[in-house]
Amino acid sequence: MWGFYLKGLVASVPFFLKGLWMTVAVSGLSLVIGTIIGFIWGIIRVSRIRFLPTIIGAWVDVIRGTPFLVQIFIVFFIFPELGIHLEAFPAAVLALTNLAACFICEIVAGGILAVPRGQREAATASGLSDFHQMTHVILPQAMRIILPPLVGQYVLLIKDSSVVSAIGVTDVTRVGWLTVQRIPEGLMVFGLVGILYFVICYPLIRVSNTLEKRMTVAATRL
């Protein structure tokens, strides 16, 4: 029986690769947009603009306090009631982008706050504008603190992207779920799903660990 099922599984490998492509597309798109938004939110969060930091803080708290599955259901089921009709794919990207932006916002804000105050004061004294202070003085130093957890967060978000299978996006997890209906060997099917995620995530975890080691060495050398 095992041989028969294994043959069936090998036959559906192209299907799995299609699912893998969908996972890469959803998480890749969300990570790129989420990183940009997350950096903007993070910079605003530690700025002295009125109200906006508080609003972003509250929003981040709400998103961090609710499960991603519930968020995705809210986007997918409630937006149509407001008159916004979204297909499964844009809904998934929207929810995951928001999640990514919220977590990255916290990482960026933490990194910026870790840069010593004197640096900003020195930049002000040198006559740099707020924008140039950020791009030339604060961010380059904050990057050292931001980068390792950022890559770690990417891994978490790629894994979270498996949840979008619940609203019918055919990513790897959903392909596994569909396949297991035909090939009732859960260990084999989801073993393959696990391997496919492992191939993406494990190198990123290693990158994060290496960055962490190198960046802390660089920071102590300062």
Next chain:
Amino acid sequence: MLKFFNFRVILEYMPLYMKCLWATIWLSGLSILGALIVGTIACAMRLSRSRSFTGIAGCYIESIRSTPLLAQIYFLYFGLPSLGIRISEEITGVAALTLNSGAYMAEIIRAGVLSISQGQIEAGIATGLSYSMRMRYIVLPQAIGATIPPLLGQAIVLVKDSALLSLISIAELTRAGQVMTSERFMPAEAFLTTAVLYLLIYYVLKWLSEWWQKRLIFRETS
């Protein structure tokens, strides 16, 4: 949408929500306890001198960390029956959450144990304390103090992750939202209520974590 927001129906479904809130709490509570035990064992194995123990623990931790929880839940849910193991969804769910969180907790505990300086352990050896006494009086009291906030953070993640159990038809908070949506077709009321109840748990745990951190700082300075 807000014009039609129907509190009466929410009130009608309140008993179901309370039952499901309780289910979420006991499912995650049980998983947190299990994960603490699994995490401690995995951490002890990883730090042991035996290479085979280190290898097994490393394999377990890395494979859990690089695959999504949903794939792990499906792996157990669809995989165990094909091995001839028939257990209820609840036990499968708790097992998946325990194994998943255990890997993360092992890493947190390991960081806590490694944060204790070698000199303290050497001093313990010099004073003639046995291994278990060194653990009990020197290593653990300090390690636990420092690891409680990240462990509570992991507990928050676990409570949110328990939402995924609704996908293997366990009656918990997210499932209550799904039931109400399918019976009354009121996704807004259903999922926003779910989200609010999750936020409630989140804020309690967050407050607990902040309170402990304050206590910790107070103890260290006094």
